[in-house]
Amino acid sequence: MRVRVLYFARSREVAGAPEEALDLPPGATTSSLLDDLRSRHPGLAGVLTSCVVAVNHEYVAAGEAAELREGDEVAIIPPLSGG
Amino acid sequence: MEAENARLRAEVEALRARLRALEAAGASADAPRQQPDGSSCTAAAAAGAAAPAAAGARPSRAPPAGFVSPHGLTKPQAERYSRQLLLPAFGPAAQARLCAASALIVGCGGLGAPAALYLAAAGIGRLGLADHDAVEISNLHRQIIHSEARAGAHKAASAAAAVAALNSSVALDVHTEGLTPANAADLVRRYDLVIDASDNAPTRYLLSDAAAATGTPLVSAAAVGTDGQLTVYCLGEDGPCYRCLFPEPPAPGNCARCADAGVLGPVPGVMGVLQALEAVKILAGVGKPLSRQLLLFDALSGRFTTIKLRARAPDCAACGGGGGAAAAGDAAGGTGAQAEGPAGGACCSGRGSGSDARAPRGRMRPEDVAAFDYAAFTGQAAHDGAPPPLRVLPPDQRLAAAELRDRLAAAGLGGGDDRDGAANGASSSGSGGSGDSGGAAGCVLIDVRPTAQFGVMSLPGAVNLPFDSPERFRERHVASVLALASCGAGCAALAAGAAARDGGASGYGGAASATGSSGAAGAAPRGAAARAAAEQAAAEQQRPVYVVCRRGNHSQLAVQELRAAGLREVFDLAGGMEAWAAEVDPAMPVL
Numbered sequence: 034m035r036v037r038v039l040y041f042a043r044s045r046e047v048a049g050a051p052e053e054a055l056d057l058p059p060g061a062t063t064s065s066l067l068d069d070l071r072s073r074h075p076g077l078a079g080v081l082t083s084c085v086v087a088v089n090h091e092y093v094a095a096g097e098a099a100e101l102r103e104g105d106e107v108a109i110i111p112p113l114s115g116g
Numbered sequence: 117m118e119a120e121n122a123r124l125r126a127e128v129e130a131l132r133a134r135l136r137a138l139e140a141a142g143a144s145a146d147a148p149r150q151q152p153d154g155s156s157c158t159a160a161a162a163a164g165a166a167a168p169a170a171a172g173a174r175p176s177r178a179p180p181a182g183f184v185s186p187h188g189l190t191k192p193q194a195e196r197y198s199r200q201l202l203l204p205a206f207g208p209a210a211q212a213r214l215c216a217a218s219a220l221i222v223g224c225g226g227l228g229a230p231a232a233l234y235l236a237a238a239g240i241g242r243l244g245l246a247d248h249d250a251v252e253i254s255n256l257h258r259q260i261i262h263s264e265a266r267a268g269a270h271k272a273a274s275a276a277a278a279v280a281a282l283n284s285s286v287a288l289d290v291h292t293e294g295l296t297p298a299n300a301a302d303l304v305r306r307y308d309l310v311i312d313a314s315d316n317a318p319t320r321y322l323l324s325d326a327a328a329a330t331g332t333p334l335v336s337a338a339a340v341g342t343d344g345q346l347t348v349y350c351l352g353e354d355g356p357c358y359r360c361l362f363p364e365p366p367a368p369g370n371c372a373r374c375a376d377a378g379v380l381g382p383v384p385g386v387m388g389v390l391q392a393l394e395a396v397k398i399l400a401g402v403g404k405p406l407s408r409q410l411l412l413f414d415a416l417s418g419r420f421t422t423i424k425l426r427a428r429a430p431d432c433a434a435c436g437g438g439g440g441a442a443a444a445g446d447a448a449g450g451t452g453a454q455a456e457g458p459a460g461g462a463c464c465s466g467r468g469s470g471s472d473a474r475a476p477r478g479r480m481r482p483e484d485v486a487a488f489d490y491a492a493f494t495g496q497a498a499h500d501g502a503p504p505p506l507r508v509l510p511p512d513q514r515l516a517a518a519e520l521r522d523r524l525a526a527a528g529l530g531g532g533d534d535r536d537g538a539a540n541g542a543s544s545s546g547s548g549g550s551g552d553s554g555g556a557a558g559c560v561l562i563d564v565r566p567t568a569q570f571g572v573m574s575l576p577g578a579v580n581l582p583f584d585s586p587e588r589f590r591e592r593h594v595a596s597v598l599a600l601a602s603c604g605a606g607c608a609a610l611a612a613g614a615a616a617r618d619g620g621a622s623g624y625g626g627a628a629s630a631t632g633s634s635g636a637a638g639a640a641p642r643g644a645a646a647r648a649a650a651e652q653a654a655a656e657q658q659r660p661v662y663v664v665c666r667r668g669n670h671s672q673l674a675v676q677e678l679r680a681a682g683l684r685e686v687f688d689l690a691g692g693m694e695a696w697a698a699e700v701d702p703a704m705p706v707l
């Protein structure tokens with residue numbers, strides 16, 4: 034199945050793109066996706082320790098393994114601190 | 117028809133007579149001005165009766181004791197805020213609540229500037245302005261509350277001056293000491309609402325904890341680069357706090373600040389205006405606040421996105437658990453302002469502006485906030501100023517700016533009368549120019565600042581090899597520097613340098629992973645190989661290497677790495693480009 038990953042702020046810099054489409058095996062979850070992302074973009078590991086993950090515009094808790102479905106949109110949102 | 121005409125003539129006559137009487141009393145000056153402004157508005161129409169009071173000096177016609185609307189608004193308030201009073205979604209009751217409310221703005225920068233101006237303009241009763249920083253010219257592209265004339269002044273005082281000029285009826289508290297763990301809870305407790313317009317992670321945790329510990333709603337926004345975020349914390353029964361969402365602080369390297377990463381001026385402007393809007397909604401009790409919603413702004417695409425957030429986390433270190441205390445906090449806090457309250461009272465006396473009515477929302481109490489080490493927790497200082505200077509290298513491995521200038525000039529890099537021309541040439545031609553002089557000169561000049569900073573201004577002939585961390589510098593750049601240093605003056609170093617950089621980096625990475633996988637057995641040979649390589653590098657060094665950065669911190673760490681790799685003639689510029697600009701080239705911009 035195919036999901037879209039949207040990168041915000043620092044994660045966009047590290048991933049080098051505002052979004053990417055990924056083919057995931059059936060049964061993939063948010064936590065398995067995050068593992069994938071860490072290996073695709075090693076720099077993301079440090080970003081993912083403190084960020085909001087949202088599936089289809091809804092928050093998913095850090096430790097949660099929410100099941101993903103075809104067409105899901107997963108947003109990686111690190112906090113900004115500037116102002 | 118005849119009768120109708122007569123009636124109208126009589127009415128006109130009566131009106132003329134009334135007008136003459138008014139003119140005789142000297143009140144005519146006020147009448148025409150009020151008509152276009154507010155005759156359709158009940159408040160303004162009522163205010164007309166009190167017009168002579170405002171005009172003043174009309175002793176012959178004593179005004180009523182002072183107009184007060186049913187909602188407690190005075191005549192000047194009713195007139196000033198008439199466009200909000202006319203708004204069905206807002207109106208006089210909401211205005212009266214706003215006029216009686218108070219807010220603390222933490223940070224008078226890119227977010228705080230528009231937030232303070234709009235809150236003052238909209239008629240907030242009292243505004244606290246907290247910032248420990250001083251106005252700098254590089255702030256003015258976004259911090260529009262300040263001015264060139266107030267450069268060097270405390271930002272909090274400068275912001276207060278602008279607010280006072282905009283709306284003299286707003287009571288102002290200026291907090292130039294900024295927010296500290298010691299004063300945070302006490303400061304926050306004195307206001308109905310807090311606005312996080314700060315620019316760093318430790319202050320964001322501190323302010324959220326203080327808001328949770330005092331049961332104060334927190335309107336939080338941030339902006340870096342072309343991104344903005346906004347949400348409301350600590351509101352109502354289930355509103356989360358900052359720690360509910362981000363229990364772990366970001367790694368310092370992942371926490372860009374405007375001072376380093378840059379920010380497009382209108383981006384914090386947009387977010388700060390939205391903060392003012394959320395604060396107005398909460399304090400006036402209108403609309404639906406952005407609690408449990410994270411608003412994201414992507415300036416480049418012009419898109420706003422809203423993410424639904426979690427409720428307050430039961431295990432949150434700041435606002436979780438707490439039981440009775442949390443319940444008490446919510447009972448006192450409420451979501452604000454449903455009840456109109458007595459005239460002049462407004463919402464916020466209802467939600468506990470008598471400070472003791474508020475209580476911690478969870479397990480963190482004001483004394484816990486004061487005792488918490490936010491700098492250690494986030495690994496960052498709360499102050500946005502320069503990091504403390506490192507002292508890593510011995511003095512004989514560091515050069516003062518004037519000494520480096522002389523050495524560069526002697527080696528054929530920069531210096532001399534055409535220094536400015538060369539500098540311009542290098543910065544306008546970018547990396548091409550740097551490679552050229554990096555090879556032809558009698559020395560190697562390495563600039564380890566981020567590429568974006570290097571792109572704005574650099575010394576002629578400098579090669580840009582950014583320093584992120586000692587590990588990354590070792591992996592990516594040390595081999596390139598060794599190659600450049602071993603290449604004598606006049607060699608075709610442009611090609612050599614490029615080859616060393618590309619090939620060297622990947623070759624080094626390959627070697628590292630090969631030895632890494634061989635485990636303990638590989639350790640001794642690797643150490644020996646490194647020593648041998650270092651000795652070879654020392655023997656082959658043909659040209660001295662000079663390393664510069666912004667302030668002279670990263671350059672020391674880079675020199676350490678290069679010395680560990682075997683270079684002997686390698687020095688850094690003490691004080692970095694800031695020192696260069698101060699001591700050698702005042703025309704060079706300081707970023």
Ligand SMILES: [Zn+2]
Pocket residue numbers: 356357358359360361428429432433434435436
């Ligand atoms: Zn919390």
